[in-house]
Amino acid sequence: MGIRGLTTFIQNRSHLYLEDYELHDTELVIDGNSIACQLYKWHASSNDCFGGDYDKFGKAINNFFEVLKQCNITPFVIFDGGYETRKVATIISRMKNKIKSANQLNPVTETSVSVFPIFLRKTFEHFVNQRGINKVRCDFEGDTDTANIARALGCPILSYDSDYFIFDTLYIPFPNFEMTVRRTKLQNIKTYKYINCKIYSVDKFLKSFDGLEKRSLPMLAVLLGNDYVKRGVFTMFYQNLKIQKCHGNQSDQQKRIKSLLIWLQNETIESALKKVLSRYKKVRRNNIMKKIQEAIKGYNSLDSKYLNYFDVIPILKDKSPKTDLDLSIVNNIHDEEEGSSSEEKEGYSSGEKEEINNDGSSSEEELVFEESSSEVDVPPKFLEKFRKCIYPPSFMDISVQNKYYCVPQIENNSLEQSTMISFDILSAIHKILTNSDDRPLLCIGRKGSEHVGKSQIPLCNIPVPSYNEIETLSKESKENLILDILDIDNTFCSCLKMFPQSWHIFLLTIHYYLKKTLAGWPIIYSLIMSKLLLSYIDKKVGFYRSSKIFNKRFASFTSNQKTESLNTDDIQTSLENISQNDSIGCLKAVITYFEMDDKLTRNYKAFDRNLVHSISQFQSCLLHIGHLNILLDFPYSDFYMPDLLNSTFVYNLTNNLNKRTNLDEYMKILLKDAPGVLYSFQCILDTLRSYIKIEMTQQIAIKKRKKKKRKAKLEEEFENIQFDSDEEVVFDPNNKFAVLGQS
Template sequence: MGIPGLTTFVNCNPQLTKEFPLHSTRLVIDGNSLYHFIFEDTRMDFYHGGDYDQYAFEITEFFRLLHSCNIELYVVFDGGTCNDPNDIKFQTIQKRMKQKLENAMRIASGLRGKKRVMPILAFDTFKAVLKKLSIPFAVCDFEADKEIAMLANTLNCPVLSNDSDFFIFPLTGGFISFDKVIFSLQEIKGENNSVEHFLPARLYHVDNFFPSLGKEVLPLLAALLGNDYIDKDVFKSFNDSIQSNECKTQDWKSPGDKRTLKVVLWLQGLNSYSEGIKEIISKAGSQNEKTISSALETIIETFQANVPETESSLYSYFMGKEQIGENQIRRVNGSVIPMWYLSHHRKGSLSPNCLDIITLHRKFLSPQVEDPNSLASSYQSSVNLRKYMYGILLSEDSADFETNGAWGLQANMKSVVKEFDRRGDIIISQVINPVKLETYSGKSIKLSDIPDLSRNEKKNLLRMILDIPCFNIDHMTPDLELILGLVIFWIKNSQRKVTISHMQSVLVCLIMLKVKWALMYPASIGCDKNLIEAAVFGIKTKTLKIVNEKLYKYSKYTKSRTSRVDCGLIHGFAQFQTCILATMHLNSLLLDPFPGPYIPHIFSGTFLYNFCKELHRRRDPDQFIYEMLSKNSNLIQIYQCLFDAVNKAVGPTAFRYTENRYHYSEYTPYGGKLHDGKCLPHINESVENCSMPVFLRKTRIRLKRKDQVQQMLLCTDFEL
């Protein structure tokens, strides 16, 4: 949201703000604005899909700063989209989606610019970090702006955001824009000569704008300049009729923005708020009077934020006494959404977009950097996962299904979802038929039934949806089972097949991110370690540092004017991200039968891109991986165990072959093409039921005959 030109106008007129040491106070933060701000302000990479490990670090550092200043935080996020009868908000969302697609296509095509593309897992990463840091946050039912303003007024504290709408809200504690804060700790002496820290900031207050008229006039400023809920053309004729008051222009500075200055000067010349309303309506004409009056009512209602007689729902929630039952939200058919769902929605456990699916039957698929030459978007690889999610969310909208055969699955609901996705370089809408789901016992799964299902029942449902095989591996904890399951789903369902190098890069990335985490937080993992964690935390720090040093250089990206991303390579990882996103949302909808995947431990876009590109260049990519993971550790054995598990599940035809013959699936990961396609015999069985690599002491030999295998086994020592 935002009001065009208003932020620039306020920045050009410093008399509207005052110096404010930000410390020892409560602070309400606009969560949607914040997670964008941190991504953009820290200049995070956006060419390769998102470095979520680095993003998580920057989020942590941001809240560390605020904590050092003794600030009590309340973070609030937007929920679903209100059902707007005029579809103004819908048109705004479509416009922004089109702009984001254009930016993504430009980046993928090698064109540079200032516009950035937010990675699609950034929001879920941000929420996950908040949970790890125990930062209190809430998700509103719909738009958060008014709820944020009411909460801040109840707490009598400032709001921190980059949304220019907050220049209009009557905030008793004032408004601080992100770009008006210097995020560098300063010292101040407190009581008893104690040293306290603060962040220098500038505070805006509505009373500073039009002191003589009062803050009630500010909604007129929002109406005439336009916002997400008002069509700017409604007031175009009135804006054109405004005459500039030249004698008062010296009070304000507005270089290059005569429109905002003209509206401000007109408002300043009014004698009263009611006079402004009458003048706007009188100049509208009889044909537009009804439209103008309706628009004014909408804008005035939008920016009312007085503390009601009863406490705001957000205040009650943060104080631990919310009554969810009072906030009833209805489906398209008029039935009430279950209270358990609203409770988990408010806690941020569910995707806010799911509410749009229930109430509006539509879903916007946020564009990302991928191959512009691919007609189908990366989201097509995960469409089957979304069908199951839609089936659960809309399970009580319609009972009319047609049986679809095996596995108890049924399709063709009358209630469908309209997805907005890209096709080529344009935004299109397509109708998706949800898929109904049944348990193995034949029971239909409804949204209201989910809390009553056992954890094992819900695990089995997700295993069936992802087609997760049975992994007979030591330390196969549920979190790793889900991660490997979604990796397998990604490879099997990619609309453009990925190469084996894509899979290898993902598996090495899982290890690399755990190594990095172990070095940063050596005591962070609990006793229930998965296969990777057990290996990483069992290795000496010196060895971990060696591995980290070797792999770290692939986490860097040097941008130049002539550099261009390999969009064909990136497309495979873009498909992987959509599978991660859909899997996470399905898992959370089933109330997390598996531990929710922690994205900073799964995906690092720059590393994946650089490492995969390096594998494509290598004559012997398998030996290269061995060298990177260090022969003095058991990480290579862990990698091979993961490789075997995934490779066995996807089959030999799952990958797209490259020109490099060593990438063909007929080659074993750590050996040559053998007689009848058989693999080199497994020597090391140190991880139960999991094949391990065989390495020659000094050199690699590509074998072509069975007698060569026998001769090698007799004559060669092995490093295990």
């Protein structure tokens, strides 16, 4: 959820509220969504402006869990599920901010603006699934259940969410978690490895505010405002609150936090509620109290149905009734205040008056407080796969809300959002999940430059099975269904059989992407090279992304490969035969493409946003084809993004190849010291060209259009040039113009 300003308040006083802690030999509950973002932001060293470097992110994820393993820490990862309908206002607001950030992001602003790539959570979840790590996906928001599971297991939470300062559980904020392993140096005692960190407990926090009750902390969160209750609802209360001073140049929000804590020292939760409600007219009290109750309930819940998904015996703590809000008492408070004259004291300052509905609520509140049930009406087998992290969160949004929320990406905002390229796939997924032929799916995403709007995705017009019929289909039927949805001819199956299974979704995406865009060969060459490097070359050479470090390590490398042994028509064999020497030669030739070009960091105008838009479109195709494959129980093998895409590499190589007139000849020069890689690359391209005929027509169309535009522009320039009357001038589009003779 998130409580604005509370993390800053705690961190500024960390010496009072946080304790040094050695984390080892214990369970650890991990807020999956939060930690995925933090690992990417602080440990992946990715160039966000190109669309995401997933290989670096994969390495960061691996390092994180390796550190936990070395310290004998058993992780339990909790992921969020679908969006709650009462959180729609917050979703839209955050989406607007992300779109704005994506529009501002470029190589110059890279260090000050951050945009998470579309596969961020999918990559983290894939790693957790593949390694058999304890995990569960909540149906909706997971903060409450994450806290409850940590309490039940008697262990800390690792996250970076201010709500955990309110929950009665041990909490390690991620910035206070060292990603390194330490070892004790005690004499005559068995040593152990540990992670140094700082830990927060509610009890230590309360000691700094004598008289503040643990039960009152949820009231602090509600009054400050979170994703469900906006602080503006309590404007009248704040007008009567004594604002405390803070040391230093603190913001108004920091002053509010301190003021509320001082105020709550002398209040019980019941008396605090009474004073808050007394500031409002009778017609509004019932509505406001109802929302406060709902928000507080989330902080005071103690049970979690998701514990059943872990093979553990919970260490249940004392469920003292003091920690729960007695709703009947709150209702009595409401009854007492109904007849009080104090409600008439309420007034509105200039510019703050709201339009009040007949039921006493405001239009703003209705947007913020739209009700949401914790129970969902979906098939039991859907729920089981969803909670086991097989299905993505968007499946819940589609099934329950009939909505799809786009993840903002780096795009050219003068063009349509990149998700539109996948509408055919989303339409089919929606039809299978809902078995609906007449209700279109609503897509919530970018409209125009920086606005958020909704689009109706056209209904799927091809026959698809219902959700319950999926398990009755054969693997071949499911494969053919995917081809039908993608509008790819069944003959492409022959192409797929020539490749390892890990390539199949990638190749289907390339085919679909080429059908839906006017992309040329340069970006296809780059995508294939990215796949080769991350899936094969790295395995032979090691993980190198710095040309300085690589060249120092392999300074004495010389190529001695022979091409005679490379003659094979089998792509899989050619890939398996790539040698270490070959891999070193390849990486030596392309290592600089993994790095940001210094020219881009000095001049943002050199940044090709259209190219990044194309990379985003490809990622959208890959994501949604992957989702379709998941829904149909994996007729094609799944893929792992760190083995597939480094967007910095794809951008740089494509940008270079766009300048070349003969791509194949250039690739021969580039990979001259890696004949095995070159041979595999050529085999892959030749095979694709023989099956994907549409690309050549598109590329010719692009060239003709560019040539036509260039000629028209030069003719216009030519007409505007003034010449002496005795000159005979003939237009030459190749030389711009030429004076050929005298009249």
